[in-house]
Amino acid sequence: MTVREFHEQLTALYPRSLSEPWDNDGIMVSPDPDAPVKRVLIALDATTDVIAHAAAHGFDCVLTHHPMLFRGVRSAVPENVGGRRILRAALSGVSVISLHTRLDAGEGGVNDCLMRALGFEAREGFGVSEAPDGHFLGRIAETSPMTGAQFACLVKEKLGCPAVRVTGDTSKFIRRIAFCGGDGKDFVPEALAAGCDAYLTGDAGYNMAEDAAEDGLLTVEAGHYHTEAPVLPRLGMLAETLAGAETAVFDSCAYQIL
Numbered sequence: 001m002t003v004r005e006f007h008e009q010l011t012a013l014y015p016r017s018l019s020e021p022w023d024n025d026g027i028m029v030s031p032d033p034d035a036p037v038k039r040v041l042i043a044l045d046a047t048t049d050v051i052a053h054a055a056a057h058g059f060d061c062v063l064t065h066h067p068m069l070f071r072g073v074r075s076a077v078p079e080n081v082g083g084r085r086i087l088r089a090a091l092s093g094v095s096v097i098s099l100h101t102r103l104d105a106g107e108g109g110v111n112d113c114l115m116r117a118l119g120f121e122a123r124e125g126f127g128v129s130e131a132p133d134g135h136f137l138g139r140i141a142e143t144s145p146m147t148g149a150q151f152a153c154l155v156k157e158k159l160g161c162p163a164v165r166v167t168g169d170t171s172k173f174i175r176r177i178a179f180c181g182g183d184g185k186d187f188v189p190e191a192l193a194a195g196c197d198a199y200l201t202g203d204a205g206y207n208m209a210e211d212a213a214e215d216g217l218l219t220v221e222a223g224h225y226h227t228e229a230p231v232l233p234r235l236g237m238l239a240e241t242l243a244g245a246e247t248a249v250f251d252s253c254a255y256q257i258l
Contacts (some may be wrong), residue, residue: 001243003061003095004033009242010099014109018102020130025102028068029086030095037061037095040239042232043250044225046096048085050250055092061245062089063235065110065228067098103231104137105129110181110231111139114200117230118158120177126194127180127187138180138187140194145173148218151198159226162256167209168218174198181227188212188219202227225253 001009007027019025027033028046041059043050046068054062068089073082089096103109115122120143125136146154148170156164174197180187184201188208191199192215199217202224209219229251236247 001037001245002034003027003030003037003097006037006061006239006243007097010097010238013238014099014102014106016102017131017133018105018129018135020101022130023067023101024070025067025098025100028096028098029089031090031093033095035060035093035095037239037243037245040236040243040245040247041250042235042239042247044228044232046085046089046098048081048088049252051085051088051092051094051096053250054094055088057248059248060094061239062094062096063239064096064098065100065103065231065235067100068096070100099235101129101137104181105135108234110228111137111179113230113234114181114227115139115141115179118154118200120179124194126178126190126196127184128190138178138184138190140176140178140196142176143174145175148172148174148198148220151177151200151218152220155200155220155222159222159230161222161226164223165209165221166218167204167221168198168213168216170218172197172216172218174218181231182224188217192217200227229253 039059040061041054076083076086120141122139127138178191178196178199180201182202185205185208204219239245
């Protein structure tokens with residue numbers, strides 16, 4: 001299977017209609033879209049280190065969640081981050097494919113993987129997309145009553161977080177939980193409107209979380225990385241089954257809590 005065909009297969013599962021209008025994903029860089037895909041490196045981000053690792057270890061393709069090219073690159077020179085990554089990939093013969101918000105919204109994507117890592121299954125969706133069809137990006141689950149503190153500890157343990165940030169009354173029992181990996185602050189009002197007792201996301205924003213707590217919504221922020229990393233095995237499985245490729249996961253977090 002070629003790079004182009006691999007992307008087409010991924011798009012059949014996660015169509016562009018699921019992408020937010022402002023998003024940019026797909027084939028980010030490919031020296032030869034008709035080259036075969038034999039070894040795929042999986043990562044959240046196509047950083048220079050990830051691309052260098054792919055080149056050094058014989059991977060012909062990198063598959064990521066976050067777009068390698070997102071904010072716009074005005075020139076492909078080593079002096080800027082975007083240009084450096086483009087040059088490193090192209091000169092090393094490495095193609096980069098990214099699936100972003102369509103992977104958040106799609107079945108079996110980021111938010112489904114996040115929930116399953118914690119032992120939950122989606123009951124319904126929330127967080128309306130800006131796309132014309134108005135699909136949902138987030139998920140809602142219901143659980144046997146547990147305190148907010150118990151839920152926060154579950155998140156920390158299952159996601160391997162060094163810490164979680166909790167805003168609200170942790171002694172209150174929760175039953176209805178909203179989930180949105182990554183930056184989910186825009187959906188805080190929708191979690192409230194959906195009658196949720198708690199909201200797990202990567203980043204909710206200080207003021208949004210504080211205001212939500214006053215209205216009775218407990219927010220648990222586990223960080224962008226830890227709420228999206230559960231999708232990495234899913235991407236590896238897709239590369240193996242769709243392209244018959246050998247895969248490996250470059251699973252590292254750039255930030256640390258000291």
